[in-house]
Amino acid sequence: MLGVRLFSVQLLTSFVLLCSVPVWAQTDGDGGSTAPAPATGVAGLSTDQAVIDQGKSLFEANCKQCHAVHERVVGPALANVYQRRSVDWLVKFIKYPQRVIESGDAYAVALYKEYQQFMPNHDFLKDDEIKAILSWVQAETIKGPATAAATATTTTTSTATPVADNSGLFIIIIAGLSFLLIVTLAVLALMAATLSKYLKKESDLSEEDLEVLNQRTNWAAIFKSQAFIGITAFVFLALVLKATVEGLITIGVQQGYAPTQPIPFSHKLHAGEYQIDCKYCHTGVEKGKAANIPSANICMNCHNAIKTTSPIIQKIYEYIEKDEPIQWVRVHNLPDLAYFNHQQHVKVAGIDCENCHGNIKEMEVVQQVSLLTMGWCIDCHRKTAVNAKDNAYYDNLVQLHAKRSKQPMKVEDIGGLECAKCHY
Ligand code: HEC
Ligand code: HEC
Ligand code: HEC
Ligand code: HEC
Ligand code: HEC
Ligand code: HEC
Incomplete structure (x- = not known):
């Protein structure tokens, strides 16, 4: 029964691995984007408290429904954004996001692909007002998430994230693990074959050992074993359950629906x-x-x-x-x-x-x-x-x-x- 036991152990380990997948596939998803903050200000942004205060109230009036500094809300976390892009670029983008996206700007296009949602135009804001907002963002970034958490007003998950966000990743990981499992099994089989060949040359083996050695792997017995059937049924049920839950959650969700109208009204x-x-x-x-x-x-x-x-x-x-x-x-x-x-x-x-x-x-x-x-x-x-x-x-x-x-x-x-x- 050595072979059977070995096989069951393999199945069990891979099953435990599979079960842990969704957990870290999920935590991997959104990820905080707060890199270490700079010690000094960025050119074009102010460290003057009056400007920062003005930025704060402008942010609260215009941006807060979709953004926070240290976490993703509807839009990205804004911490360090003035380092990801130049201040001039940001001013242009915040005024006319869609224009920047449509101009083919690679960074903006990638952002749009990720968030699948347009940020509205803010052409009513003056350049200086936008810079004030960014100055406030800079001040908050430097403060770090710990102090900000005390004043944070949101406990949210992204509304824009599609429900089945992690499915692609999930499938890739399952495929990767299955591949690993097959390779491990092949290597083990090879080792077993080499070992038994070597052992057969030895003459001082006991009856019992010889019996084990000459035993053929009984595949039929493995597939009929309770352990195998139990584990397969469990994995199968888990996958069906996952698909059903995801399906149910998205029933009736029509995001992206854009029917053709009888009159092409623009x-x-x-x-x-x-x-x-x-x-x-x-x-x-x-x-x-x-x-x-x-x-x-x-x-x-x-x-x-x-x-x-x-x-x-x-x-x-x-x-x-x-x-x-x-x-x-x-x-x-x-x-x-x-x-x-x-x-x-x-x-x-x-x-x-x-x-x-x-x-x-x-x-x-x-x-x-x-x-x-x-x-x-x-x-x-x-x-x-x-x-x-x-x-x-x-x-x-x-x-x-x-x-x-x-x-x-x-x-x-x-x-x-x-x-x-x-x-x-
Ligand atoms: C209705 C929601 C909404 C509002 C209001 C909004 N944004 Fe956005 N913002 C987004 C989304 C969504 C994105 C992601 C880009 C995209 O898909 O267009 C974004 C992207 C950004 C980016 C780029 C972030 C990065 O990581 O590069 C900046 C900067 C930004 N917004 C600043 C602002 C500022 C400043 C305001 C207020 C004046 C504001 N946003 C108001 C939704 C919003
Ligand atoms: C963009 C943010 C936003 C979204 C999305 C939103 N609401 Fe509201 N809702 C508000 C705000 C702000 C108020 C408070 C209005 C007021 O001052 O009376 C409100 C108030 C309400 C109220 C009255 C609550 C009360 O206690 O008087 C109802 C009912 C309501 N919303 C239903 C909905 C439904 C249903 C949806 C989704 C289909 C929805 N809302 C989506 C922001 C939102
Ligand atoms: C808080 C979110 C919210 C805001 C703000 C909002 N809508 Fe809506 N809108 C909805 C929802 C939800 C529906 C679907 C309502 C339903 O099916 O009963 C809807 C439906 C509609 C419809 C379809 C027909 C109808 O009579 O309901 C029109 C047209 C519309 N909105 C126009 C507007 C316009 C114009 C504005 C701004 C002045 C606006 N909406 C602001 C959430 C919003
Ligand atoms: C702010 C508005 C809002 C509040 C508060 C709210 N609901 Fe809903 N609920 C909705 C909307 C909008 C839908 C339809 C969503 C859809 O079509 O996907 C819905 C759908 C549902 C459904 C699903 C029905 C179906 O056809 O699948 C149930 C059940 C439900 N709500 C129960 C509750 C219960 C119980 C509470 C109180 C704890 C509650 N809702 C509070 C807005 C609300
Ligand atoms: C306040 C004025 C106004 C109202 C109200 C209005 N339109 Fe228009 N519409 C225009 C203007 C201006 C144009 C552009 C004409 C041009 O290109 O020379 C236009 C163009 C169009 C066109 C394009 C025609 C073509 O052959 O290029 C269509 C279709 C149209 N409107 C449909 C509608 C419908 C349907 C409604 C009612 C829901 C409507 N419009 C209400 C002002 C209006
Ligand atoms: C000239 C008239 C006109 C103006 C101005 C106009 N709309 Fe509409 N809107 C329509 C007509 C007609 C439809 C139905 C046909 C369609 O869906 O394209 C419609 C449909 C919509 C719908 C979808 C309704 C649905 O079936 O769920 C939304 C949302 C909407 N309009 C929002 C807006 C907003 C926001 C503005 C201002 C920025 C606006 N509209 C300005 C005529 C207008």
Whole structure:
């Protein structure tokens, strides 16, 4: 039974190895990106406390929903970013990220590939203001994550990370380990053969030893052994379970969905180039639950005079003549069990459309950029501070909250994690 036992031991070790794989494959994933901080400042950035303070408030107003200094949120951790790129490059990128990506800049393209999400334009910020933000980032980087952790306001995982992020790595590791296992088995078999050949030449072997030596490996017995069947069944079940769980998590997730529309309406042209306000067409965003898709009449405000001979615009006329609505294909769609209200987010909280819909102004065809899962909603409610400024409704709550905690009042603190708030 020497052979059988040997084989079982091999199977067992490789199985233990396999089990430990997902653990370190996962911790390998995001990885902190904080290299040692520099002792002195970078050219172009300030160490003046007034500038750093200005940078801090600008960061909190414009960047905090997606960035932290020492950890990845929606976007990358910003620690040391002024060393990864020049200050001039950063100013350009922060103003017009998508332009830099589309110019083919290799670094920016790689970032976009990794994060799969556009950072909105910040062309309303002056160069000096962006440099102030970067000066603050520098000051925080030098402070290091330990002190920052005390003031950190987030406990998040990335919302942008696709669910099956580590699958590729997982498969490569499994393949690598299987290969190693086969090589080890081959080497062991070779050693066993050489050894038994050598031993057979020896004459002073006992009965028992001879029996072991002459025994042939009984493959049938190995495959029928309880140990083998048990282990195989376990591995198989574990893999099936993993696939099922991953499949279930991603059911109904339509990130990246960009259907073709009956009329090729371009946001890039209308909202981008011609800068038509979103609210001109999506009349509901500040008034109610739904943003509303404009009726053909709104198109006619302009197109009864603009491009009237274009065959596409003619198609809009046909809809109006037939008194039929244009059958737009819905892109974003929560299941009926969930309640989402635009007014609350756009008007009360003051969140820009781009945070949830991506850079619509650059889209020829609308695409679903965010996950729209429950985790995505909750994640933002955990880390976003309530916009209580100039809102008397929140005065009492803010006072109560300030007594309990030094942290800003988050959406979770006003009940943003309660099931009934989002579920009918
Ligand atoms: C809506 C989310 C969002 C907001 C708001 C946002 N960013 Fe970003 N940022 C991203 C994403 C996502 C990336 C990754 C690049 C990409 O995919 O375009 C990024 C990348 C960056 C990078 C490059 C990081 C690196 O590792 O090289 C810098 C610098 C940056 N952002 C600074 C800022 C600053 C400063 C602000 C505020 C003025 C800001 N961002 C606001 C999402 C955001
Ligand atoms: C001239 C009118 C017009 C303007 C201005 C406009 N949109 Fe739209 N929008 C439409 C129409 C028509 C559709 C439906 C067709 C489509 O999906 O492309 C639409 C669809 C959308 C959708 C997808 C809706 C769905 O089905 O889930 C989003 C999100 C959106 N718009 C956001 C914006 C944002 C953000 C802005 C401002 C930056 C904006 N729109 C400006 C007309 C407009
Ligand atoms: C506020 C004015 C305005 C509104 C409202 C508007 N458009 Fe436009 N649209 C324009 C302008 C300006 C152009 C560009 C004309 C040009 O290229 O000369 C344009 C171009 C287009 C084109 C391209 C036509 C072609 O043949 O190149 C389409 C399609 C279009 N619009 C569809 C729509 C639809 C559908 C709506 C309603 C949801 C709409 N537009 C609402 C101003 C508007
Ligand atoms: C906090 C995230 C968030 C913000 C901010 C946001 N949206 Fe939405 N939007 C959603 C979600 C979620 C849906 C899907 C709603 C549903 O299916 O009930 C949606 C759906 C839509 C739709 C589809 C049709 C409809 O009537 O719901 C349009 C159009 C739209 N949004 C436009 C906008 C515009 C324009 C803005 C900015 C003024 C904006 N959104 C801001 C999350 C957001
Ligand atoms: C970008 C961040 C963000 C995302 C994403 C987001 N929310 Fe919110 N949500 C907020 C903020 C900020 C408030 C607080 C608004 C206020 O001051 O009343 C809020 C408030 C709410 C409230 C009212 C909570 C209360 O206690 O009054 C509901 C309900 C809600 N959100 C539902 C959703 C749902 C459903 C989704 C996902 C489909 C979602 N939200 C995604 C930021 C977000
Ligand atoms: C901030 C908003 C929000 C809160 C709070 C919230 N949910 Fe959800 N929940 C959603 C959204 C949005 C979806 C739909 C997600 C999707 O389609 O992937 C959802 C989906 C679900 C589903 C899955 C239904 C299905 O069809 O698969 C269950 C179950 C659920 N929620 C239970 C809860 C429970 C229990 C709580 C309280 C502990 C809760 N939710 C709190 C927004 C919320």
